[in-house]
Amino acid sequence: MRQAVINLKDILYALTGQNFPQLDFPIHSTVIDSRQVSSGSLFIALTGEHVDGHAYVQSAFKNGAHIALIEQDLPESLNTIDLREGHFQPDLINEITLPLCLRVEQTLTALQTIAAYWREKHPIPTVGITGSVGKTSTKELTAALLSQKYAVLKNPGNRNNEIGLPLTLLELDKRHERAVLEMGFYVPGEIQLLCDIAHPQIGVVTNIGTVHAERAGSQAVIARGKAELVEALPAAPEGVAILNMDDPWVRKMAEQTQARVFTYGIETPSDLMAKDIQIHGLEGLSCVISAFGEEHSIRSPLLGKFSVNTILCAVAVALTEGLDWETITTGLASSRLDLRLHPLKLPNGATILDDTYNASPASTIAALEFLHELSGRRVAILGDMLELGQYEHSDHYAVGLTASKTADYLVLIGERVKIIASAALENRFPKENMQLFPDSKSAAGHVLDLIQKDDMVLVKGSNIMRMDQIITTLKGGR
Numbered sequence: 286m287r288q289a290v291i292n293l294k295d296i297l298y299a300l301t302g303q304n305f306p307q308l309d310f311p312i313h314s315t316v317i318d319s320r321q322v323s324s325g326s327l328f329i330a331l332t333g334e335h336v337d338g339h340a341y342v343q344s345a346f347k348n349g350a351h352i353a354l355i356e357q358d359l360p361e362s363l364n365t366i367d368l369r370e371g372h373f374q375p376d377l378i379n380e381i382t383l384p385l386c387l388r389v390e391q392t393l394t395a396l397q398t399i400a401a402y403w404r405e406k407h408p409i410p411t412v413g414i415t416g417s418v419g420k421t422s423t424k425e426l427t428a429a430l431l432s433q434k435y436a437v438l439k440n441p442g443n444r445n446n447e448i449g450l451p452l453t454l455l456e457l458d459k460r461h462e463r464a465v466l467e468m469g470f471y472v473p474g475e476i477q478l479l480c481d482i483a484h485p486q487i488g489v490v491t492n493i494g495t496v497h498a499e500r501a502g503s504q505a506v507i508a509r510g511k512a513e514l515v516e517a518l519p520a521a522p523e524g525v526a527i528l529n530m531d532d533p534w535v536r537k538m539a540e541q542t543q544a545r546v547f548t549y550g551i552e553t554p555s556d557l558m559a560k561d562i563q564i565h566g567l568e569g570l571s572c573v574i575s576a577f578g579e580e581h582s583i584r585s586p587l588l589g590k591f592s593v594n595t596i597l598c599a600v601a602v603a604l605t606e607g608l609d610w611e612t613i614t615t616g617l618a619s620s621r622l623d624l625r626l627h628p629l630k631l632p633n634g635a636t637i638l639d640d641t642y643n644a645s646p647a648s649t650i651a652a653l654e655f656l657h658e659l660s661g662r663r664v665a666i667l668g669d670m671l672e673l674g675q676y677e678h679s680d681h682y683a684v685g686l687t688a689s690k691t692a693d694y695l696v697l698i699g700e701r702v703k704i705i706a707s708a709a710l711e712n713r714f715p716k717e718n719m720q721l722f723p724d725s726k727s728a729a730g731h732v733l734d735l736i737q738k739d740d741m742v743l744v745k746g747s748n749i750m751r752m753d754q755i756i757t758t759l760k761g762g763r
Contacts, residue, residue, distance in 0.1 A: 290458050291315070291403055293352060296327070296387070297378070299402035300368050300395060305378050310351060315396075315455040317448065324349035327455075329396050331448070332356070338392075346384040353384070354392045393448065400451030401482045407457045411464040411483055412602055415476060415514050416491025416529075417507065418647045419595055420445065422622070423491055424467040426587075426599040429620045433612050435462035445469035450479050463606065473510045480517035487605060488514040488544065489527040489598050493534035494647045495676040503675065508534040512541050521545035527601045529594065530555040547605065549597040557601050559593045564658050567628050567636070574600060581610050585617045588626045589655035591648070626652065629760070634738040636661075637759055640745040641752040644670045646680035650687045652745055657691035659741040665692035666732060666755055668725070668746020669699030677701060682708040689714040692743075696735070697721045698728050699750055725751045729758040 293310040297303065313325035319341035322328055328345035330338035330353055342353045342363065359365070365386040367373060372388070389395040404411075414424050421443050428439040438461045440453045445467040453466065468479045493508045515538045518524035524544030529535045530553040539546045548555040551562070562572040569586040572593060585596055596617060603613050629637040636659075640652050649670065656663050665688055673680050681701050685708025688695055695718065697706055706721060720735075722728035732755055736742055742759070746752040 291327070291399070291455060293385075295403065295406075296352065296399055297368075299399045300387070300389065301373060301375075303375060308378065308381070310383060312351065315452055316345075317452070319345040319348060319350075322348035322350045326350040326352075328353040329392050330355045330357075331392055331396075342386065351383045351385070353386045354395050355386050355388055356390060356392045359386060397447065397451050397478075397482055400454040403457060404454050404483060407459075407461065409457075409462055409464060410487070410606065411466060411485045412487040412489065413466050413468050413480065413483060413485030413514050414489040414491070414598075415468040415470060415511050416489075416535075417494030417511075418645050418651075419491040419591075419598075420467045420469070421642075422587075422592070422595045423489060423598045424465055425622045426595055426620060427489075427602045428465040429622060430599050430603040430608065430613060430616045431463050431465065431606060433616050434608055435606070436460050437463045437465055439465045440467045443467065443469070446471075447475065447478060451482055454483060465602075468514060470507065470510045473506060474513070476510055476513040477517060480514060485514070485517070486519060486523055487525045487527065487602060488518045488542075489602065490514060490529060490535045490538060491594065491598060492529055492532045492647065494645055495673050495680055504534065508537075511535075512538050515542035515544065518542055518544035525605050527598060527605070529598075531594075547601055549594075549601050551593060551597075557597055557604075559597055562590060562593055564590060564655075566659055572596075576600075576604065579610075581614060583614050583617050586621050588628075589651060589658075591651035591655070626655070629756075631736070631759060633736065635736045635740040635742055635759075637756065638741065638743045639756050640743060641756060643748050644668065644746050646670060646673070646676075646684055649684050649745055652743055653684070653687045653691040656741060656743045661739045661741045662693050662737065663691065664694045664696065664736065664740050664742045666696040666728075666742065666744045666752070667698070667702060667705060668750030668752050669701040671701075671747040671749060678704055681705050685709045686712055693718065694735070695719045696728060696732055698725055698746060698752070698755075699723070725754040729754055733758055 291312045294305050294308040297305050312327045315327045317329045317331050322345045328350040330342055339357045363386050367388040369390055414420055428437045431437050446469045466483055468476050470476055515526040520543035525547055526542045526544040527547045530548045530550035549557040551559050557576045559572045559574055564570050571584045574581050627639040681704035685705035689709040689712035744752050744755050
């Protein structure tokens, strides 16, 4: 059984402001999926667009949950304490038995309230990371560097939203010395909410792109939403905003924070800069990092020039948190993270660059530029990029222009990729070296026939395009 983290008395204090010290019932995990319940879990019954967690409360109890947060009436056979204003009767608390339902107004708000309370009980330095591209990579590398000196909590995967971040914070325990939290964005106000829960002292903004413009409306709105992180930081010297000077949208955020500003960049004069960048194909990269009048040579197994920004972000946090350069360079050289562009050798000698996690215009262009640096026939298998809103045509067109100069063969999947095809053909890409398919399933068999020995094959597209089906087919062969 996992070590207990939070307990019932903490939950009740967070939700009611009243202390019940006798209710020291341990909670070993907090989950929103009844299939993930283990003995001693807290189950949060969320009402989603397609699934209502209240239908699985009894299943959660059967699997060993001790507590369930609910916002709907459930069968009277379930032991329930109503915590809603006007309904709560503290005298009944002494009579409880487990398993127990706690009725609240809104389960999501209650989850966030409990997480904020738990975060306050663990006042450790916390790093918030946001941006349009590179959040997850930056979070992973930052956590890896800090882990050389501290016990670090980080979001698993990309659990970076109003549900995932609170769930992550509820894993905090007395062992943790630092937290590194990725913060996602869809609409203005979301990052402010996450900051209200997590209270970061260090804020990192990687860049501002057009991802999620369909929901946010414009790049300017996205920039305002991302800036909520630096606006929420405490004033200097406690607060530190780490900003990408090469991105004009991020550069402006230096004027929007009371925190100390620590800048990084490649092209623009910054506190932390990378130069003499050398790309070593699938072996990684090397460069020289200059900071505060010193220069340090580093080597990293991360792939492509775009990874230099990830390295600069992580190094900036590491320096802020007191790591020395020897520890940093050693950590960079040894950090083989489960990040983007996983190289996979096929039986026929071809190499697959699996970048199917997701796709934005900036990350796709960066991946194509990396593909161009490799030897062999370069095949780019690209799917639609979604949620670009008003930038859908211009961004697909920009990818098409880059693809025409970096790839030898194009396989395009979806509807929007027709814009990529048009741009590539206008830029004199050979029509006979291009295939279009409506979906991944229809493309899979053709791709298997296409790939030859020593090909370098990039596979990338938005999650909904199921580009992973292409990888599965290529792995399986015939």
